[in-house]
Amino acid sequence: MLLLQGNEACVEGALAAGLDFYAGYPITPSTEIAELLAAKLPRQGGSFIQMEDEISAMAAVIGASLTGAKTMTATSGPGFSLKQENLGYAMYTETPCVVVNVQRGGPSTGQPTMPSQGDVMQARWGTHGDHPVIALSPSSVEETFWLTIRAMNLSEKYRTPVILLMDEVVGHMRERIEIPQDIGEVINRKKPTGDPKDYLPFKPDADLVPPMASFGEGYRFHVTGLTHDESGFPSGSNKITGELIQRLHDKIDRNYADIVQVETEHMEDAEIAVVAYGSTARSASRAVKQAREQGIKAGLFRPITIWPFPAQELKSCLAGLKHVVVAEMNLGQLILEVERQVAGAVSVGGIMRADGELITPAQILAYLQEVK
Amino acid sequence: MKRSEIRLSGSGGQGIILAGIILAEAALLEGKNAVQSQSYGPEARGGASKSEVIISSESVDYPKVTDPSLVLALTSEAYTKYARGCSAGVVVLVDDSVNTLLDEGVLSLPIIRTAREELGRPIVANIVALGAINGVAKLVAPESLEKAVLNRVPKGTEDLNRKALHLGYKLIAESNS
Amino acid sequence: MSGEDKYLRSNRLPHILCPGCGHGIVMGAVVRAIEKAGLDQNKTVIVSGIGCSSRLPGYMDFDTLHTTHGRALAFATGIKFAKPELNVIVVTGDGDALAIGGNHFIHSCRRNIDITTIVLNNRIYGMTSGQFSPMTPQGHLATTAPFGNVDRDFDICELSKAAGATYVARSTAYHVAQLTDLVSKAIMNKGFSVVEAVSQCPTYYGRRNKMGSAVDMMNDQKASGVTAAAAAKLTPEQMVGKYVIGELHKAEAPEYTARYHSIVDSLKDKEMK
The missing domain is CATH 3.40.50.920 (Rossmann fold)
Known part of the structure; x- marks a missing residue:
């Protein structure tokens, strides 16, 4: 039994779910997440990097995920705004990652040390274009632990970024938490099984999720933020454009029962x-x-x-x-x-x-x- | 004990947040629930800083203090912002360096002076304050609080902090006599 | 098979670049340099941002990543740091690397992470049809500089050197043999390497600035690119409009991922003890 902050519980949850890679940039009130991972990740052979800004932190997380790593970044209001373009890139290229936003008072620099829930709509519509979103919101320190694990699992299962939408109160308050040895199911992304020569990186299975190869495994595939066909290469076709955006929505919508939780x-x-x-x-x-x-x-x-x-x-x-x-x-x-x-x-x-x-x-x- | 709300305040760097954490951990050691939270300005040092602890035998929902049973203020600014105007029945402890007009019934104690003069280490004023708080409000067993203090302080400072805690209790004992 | 055949996705050709564009020549130099350096095709990742040059990885038969505008180096840093055994090459343009991506560029130099960056410098935003870039010389014309560019350009190589890159070189589409050699040396450097490849955009830059055909522009590269030895004999006035080509800077410095992993190893040792 421990007395932990929500931000600390987030770190424990991420590590329990198999976090390999964290890239971040310091910002109140999420900084404790970066500080703790800077100390903990190298001890277990994981990678921690403080990038030059919020944008590059989001980019590095996506790059790392494409090599097969389980990745996370954490930020708050202004940083969440800066991450939006690359968050859309992760969504469109179906690259798993977890983005934690410990909400603070906005707009602009606002009230860095005070809580808010002002990013609810930004979490939904922050990046441009039509896109589905998974966002989870914990109410306690213990729930932060479990929802961080769940965020990692959902992102791996559905090949999509998942937003953990915390707030300053939950991030900074300390309360009792018990971290069990057995955290239940840990999900890893589905890998392709066929001949690398025939691999189509964006050809979905029946569950609408395409198996995901990692860079360096011999598949030699292409990833782009442009609208792409199943081969991963850019397409100017209206049909392919419409079908891709529809599939990405269906991928989440058809799994509503698995994704949505209420109390x-x-x-x-x-x-x-x-x-x-x-x-x-x-x-x-x-x-x-x-x-x-x-x-x-x-x-x-x-x-x-x-x-x-x-x-x-x-x-x-x-x-x-x-x-x-x-x-x-x-x-x-x-x-x-x-x-x-x-x-x-x-x-x-x-x-x-x-x-x-x-x-x-x-x-x-x-x-x-x-x-x- | 249903729900006790404690508010500790001072200036950034006085160890107010750590004091709150220790108090909450002492409650956990006794199998109670506790929530600690804080509010502070953008600066890491100076400014008025507030640390709140809620101790309850039940689960704690709303995590902030609205109805404190005890308020501590180590500086005048913190007293004005967080302690002044408390309703009767709330125990208000202030450091005797607080030089603003005090409400009736406020207990003024030489917390920082005790740390500085009797221990030579003003940095342990927060631990002296914890002794005083528990001395007056009896929130947790003294052994639990001591254990929680020793769990959190740097190695090699255990004796100093144990002494600081006991001097805090002593301040209350003396003020009662 | 030659480098071009083995390392290009021939089914993706022809490419989208304009007739006379220098970028295809540079891409040829990059794949030949990869072959010369002996990289494992399955362990090499090519990363780009947005722009004409950033379309090149789509034609190259490796793991390839076409990212967001300016961010190629940030994505590449994630790849290299997560899997240091991969060879990571970034193909980027002057606007991508130095305007919107300038921050990532200088910090990649500073970290000295083992990534090879080829900056295809055609001095213009070609993909969006001819706006000025940080490499457009003062006074030159662009759609967003209709009265002559007010901005000053800067020197990519001096910038790289000052920011901490451990291998810096410059060549041109005209000097393609030299360019190939320099890119292969850049790949072999264990650290952050920058090769500026001066390229021509006859369509949106050359035409507006009356620089003639693609051939004229390549002849200009031939005349303007001078060796350090030749440059030493020229007066500052004679050097106006010219630039030094060849290897410009080499330094020894700890490589980022190696340094990080030495910390990881030392923590492991401590834990074992």
Whole structure:
């Protein structure tokens, strides 16, 4: 049993899942992740490099992943912005990697040491073009450990970058964590089995995921950020363009049930659902308990997977609900998706805060007392 | 014990965050739950710094302090920002170097002076403060706190820190007599 | 089989480059240099960014990576650092390497990581049809410098040397035999190597600046590229518009991945004890 920060738990999770390579650039409030890995990775033969900027850190992670390494980088707001172009490159070239964003106050340099959840939509739409995204949001130190492992596993399984969307509260708070010997399944990317001469690096199997060779294994394949056909070479075909983008979406959409996780509290007979994620869900959990003590039928709906948004799970809770309220440390981001998904079936409100303070249970309770 | 909220404050570099970590680890040693968090400005040294600890026999949801049972302030700036105006019933401890107008009932103790004059090491003021805090609030067993201190301090400084902790308890004992 | 046959993806040809472009000549020099250096075709990765020159790896039969604009060296650093046994060669242009990628360029030099970088310098952004680059001389015309380039250009080789590269050389598409030799020496250097390959863009640079045909532009390379010995005999006024070709800098310095892995090994030793 240990008292660890969320950032430390992220490192432990990454190492448990088999992290080989980390490239990063110092930025508050994620720097502890780089500092710890600088000390830990070389001890187990792994590679740690501090790059000259955020962009190159993202690039180095992709390059390393193409050699077969399990890779991760960590950053915060401004750095997450800088990584977006290469994040799109990883998505389009189907290169596994984990990108941790410990959210801080923005925009711009903002409040480096204060929490926010202002990057929820950037995680979804930050890079240009149509693309699917997997983003996970932990609420506790222990969950950070497990979701880091899960992020690595999902990225390897689906050949895609996965975003671990933390916030400053979870990243910096210390709480009890038990790290077991056995962490369960560790997934490694699927490798090609045929003759290297016949290898088509972007020809998907039935699960829509193409087997992935590594550089240096004799496959001599080409990878480009241009639209490419199954051979990996650029294509100017409208048909191939449309099919590739559709497959990348289908690859995630068809595996929704495997990717999406939520946690609920008191939702069985709830009339008011509080939707909250990350550290804000802790406040919501307390407020819901207090509301129940006062006879208010409130429940907590906590997306653990933020993207794809757990639409099916939310919709399955709608019967009996009179109101949904989204509590988030921004001026209204995930609420847009909640509104879109419930589409008028039930009224939706928001508890929003962008002053660098965690939303308090009292704030949420006061809202519940008002709308009950 | 359902939920105790402790707020420690001072200036960056005074070891306030470490003190919070040690207190939380002492609670863990007793099988309780504890959450430690902090807030600080962009600077690593100076500025008002705050470290919060929540100790509970149940799981801790909201990780911040809203209803403290004890507040410590080692500097005037920290007192003004984090300790002034606490409701009656909250134990407020300040270092006696705090030279601003204090609320009624605030306990002023020579924490930094004790570290400097009796131990020759002002750096252990945070450990003296921990002794004082536990002396007055009895959050954890003294043995747990001592064990937690010794787990965290650099090798070779165990005696110094043990002494610092005991001097903290002594400050409370003397203020009661 | 000759280098061209063995190391080119003939099914990807013809290439997309314009008639008269010097880049194909440089690519030929690179594959011949790879053959000369005796690299294992299955253990060699060619990395590029965005631009005309960055399309070359698509025609080269190795593991090849066409990345984002300016970032070739950052991707290449990840490859080399994760798997140091791979030979990593970066093919990049003057805009890719020195404008948008300038930061990665100087820091790759500083780290002295074992990567060979060929900067194909045609003094223009050709892919986007002729905007000025950091290598476009002051006063020259480009679509974004319609009244003559206000910016000054800089010296890639001096920059590389100052930033810590341990092998620096320059040649031209015209001096292709010399270029091949220099690239092979750059590959053999255990550290960060830069070869500036002056190339011609008759379509978007030459035509706008009235430099004549591709042949005229290559004749200009012949006249402008002088050896260090010849340059020593010229006055500064006579050197205007000329540049020194050949091996320009060689130095000994610890290579990045080797240095990192010596730390890894020493930690292993400590753990065993």
